[in-house]
Amino acid sequence: MNLPVIAVDGPSGVGKGTLCRRLAQVLGFHLLDSGSLYRLTALAAERAGVDLDDAAALAAVAAALDVDFASGHDDLVVRLAGEDVTLAIRSEAAGMAASHVAALPAVRAALLQRQRDFLQPPGLVADGRDMGTTVFPHATVKIFLTASAAERARRRYKQLSEKGIDANLAALEKEIAERDERDASRSASPLKAADDAVGIDTDHLDITAVFERARALVRGRI
Numbered sequence: 145m146n147l148p149v150i151a152v153d154g155p156s157g158v159g160k161g162t163l164c165r166r167l168a169q170v171l172g173f174h175l176l177d178s179g180s181l182y183r184l185t186a187l188a189a190e191r192a193g194v195d196l197d198d199a200a201a202l203a204a205v206a207a208a209l210d211v212d213f214a215s216g217h218d219d220l221v222v223r224l225a226g227e228d229v230t231l232a233i234r235s236e237a238a239g240m241a242a243s244h245v246a247a248l249p250a251v252r253a254a255l256l257q258r259q260r261d262f263l264q265p266p267g268l269v270a271d272g273r274d275m276g277t278t279v280f281p282h283a284t285v286k287i288f289l290t291a292s293a294a295e296r297a298r299r300r301y302k303q304l305s306e307k308g309i310d311a312n313l314a315a316l317e318k319e320i321a322e323r324d325e326r327d328a329s330r331s332a333s334p335l336k337a338a339d340d341a342v343g344i345d346t347d348h349l350d351i352t353a354v355f356e357r358a359r360a361l362v363r364g365r366i
């Protein structure tokens with residue numbers, strides 16, 4: 145049976161997470177936040193004293209991740225070996241560490257099947273960088289979100305502030321640009337739109353407008 149997949153890719157801070165949560169909720173689909181797996185790998189490695197340049201050891205950490213995702217109030221609750229790390233993996237430092245480990249092909253390979261296993265009836269909304277190109281190349285609908293680094297930094301700042309996490313706007317913009325560069329220039333599954341993805345530039349759209357466009361793309365196909 146071919147289960148429906150909505151693949152949503154794009155750079156960090158573009159609003160994929162919010163869009164994907166809404167789509168999954170409205171459609172009653174499962175949700176894959178693939179970035180959290182890279183964040184968890186980096187966190188688990190740090191805790192185990194594994195060097196962020198040791199590809200083989202990092203791949204072993206990725207393969208052995210003891211992780212549990214549960215629906216929380218307005219976010220997924222993420223547990224690593226039983227410990228609630230929902231907030232810990234959301235820091236900018238965790239995002240930077242994630243983008244380091246995500247550049248390693250061995251780590252990506254170790255996480256591939258785990259991501260595909262999220263596809264269960266009635267269907268999946270998959271959030272990431274390579275959902276439409278590598279993980280789910282046959283996705284039913286592929287969406288690629290974009291926004292300028294300045295706009296994404298503003299949104300991230302607001303999001304972090306609301307969660308009570310300290311942030312600096314200029315530093316955020318610099319980090320976002322660095323992360324984009326690393327994600328787009330790596331050889332293993334670089335951040336790039338699939339040929340058959342539909343692009344949505346979100347710079348001047350609020351989340352409701354982005355959601356409506358995505359919903360229109362999904363309608364009739366699922």
Ligand code: C5P
Nearest residue numbers: 156178179180182242243246272273274
């Ligand atoms: O989406 P999020 O910001 O949580 O992802 C953290 C990092 O994980 C990204 O900067 C990217 O380097 C990496 N990532 C990836 N492939 C994915 C999802 C995330 O390389 N599918």
